[in-house]
């Protein structure tokens with residue numbers, strides 16, 4: 001980290017000499033000439049635990065939400081990148097609290113050779129007991145969904161085992177009896193149709209059961225219905241539940257017991273977005289017309305492109321060092337708090353650095369939106385005033401001063417998913433030319449997530 005440019009010291013000495021020569025009346029007071037050390041903290045605050053989430057609730061050809069009868073299917077589509085996983089859950093409508101779902105971490109969408117998956121993926125789906133209600137005989141017990149409306153003693157007691165767990169082909173019900181669960185593949189069929197060029201996947205969930213031969217109960221064959229459901233796309237983690245642990249109370253219970261998707265979808269929506277890391281960055285404390293970048297002009301090829309496309313700070317730092325005004329300070333931030341080596345700041349991480357500033361100084365910095373092609377976070381080109389009109393340091397939460405820019409050096413694709421974005425490209429310089437080569441702010445029409453949902457900027461003394 002560079003706190004002072006060498007030229008700064010001689011400039012200060014010169015201005016002090018000039019002030020002395022003028023007789024002292026107009027000399028700056030010591031409090032004005034002594035620099036103030038300010039701590040700058042840039043924290044990645046992205047709360048996002050999944051890239052995408054959504055519901056499917058209306059069968060293909062249907063006009064209103066409802067469960068699938070035999071032969072019916074839900075379909076939903078989304079784009080996804082390599083390494084990302086799909087998870088979903090739908091209620092087995094005849095149960096107390098069982099869902100058809102992927103494993104907690106979801107299912108892979110790309111093969112090891114990089115090709116998208118295609119065809120029948122039903123083997124990735126199991127029946128899971130969400131552990132929120134005791135298990136009765138499906139379609140027969142008084143508190144199963146088909147019967148609970150007429151039950152006289154409420155919606156069903158708590159499950160004696162509150163953990164989310166997989167249901168085997170033979171399961172012991174809460175009253176101790178054994179129930180032969182139909183094979184998952186005799187009830188549901190899930191197929192995936194990929195489009196390798198657009199990275200779009202269409203998932204089809206079909207009810208393949210028969211009302212007269214699939215689910216045998218003590219009262220004869222009963223229907224199998226599959227409720228509307230919730231899906232997520234993640235880069236990791238377990239978005240809907242964890243095997244062996246209690247339901248999280250975020251809405252899965254309403255899906256598992258009543259086939260209702262709204263509560264779970266709403267809670268997921270709050271944590272859906274791109275949890276991009278931000279890269280090391282370059283900062284500048286300055287008073288003059290020096291800037292790290294300008295808006296409305298093409299990248300002047302001084303190194304901004306390398307930060308914006310791959311988080312490499314060296315070229316911009318070296319260029320700026322060469323032609324910096326004598327009273328400006330240039331530095332870098334590279335290592336997140338608590339880390340031992342340079343690297344990106346993921347959600348929960350922060351970069352901190354100290355600047356030594358005087359009234360009139362402004363702070364500018366740039367750092368890559370790591371999951372983009374060529375986007376960077378920064379202040380405005382002119383920077384943030386580090387002192388107010390009274391000469392007092394500006395401290396506190398300055399996140400409102402942050403912006404997201406497109407460097408105009410590479411065609412922008414969907415963050416985290418486009419093949420030439422930071423996490424998807426195989427080479428740091430991969431990508432197509434931007435259709436607009438000017439540096440510009442990324443508008444909410446292009447990217448709706450507010451900058452403050454990604455970064456918190458705090459300045460303190």
Ligand SMILES: [Ca+2]
Pocket residue numbers: 096097098129130131132133134135159
């Ligand atoms: Ca249960």
Ligand SMILES: [Ca+2]
Pocket residue numbers: 373374406407408409410411412434
């Ligand atoms: Ca671009």
Ligand SMILES: [Ca+2]
Pocket residue numbers: 309373410420421422425428429430431
């Ligand atoms: Ca790229």
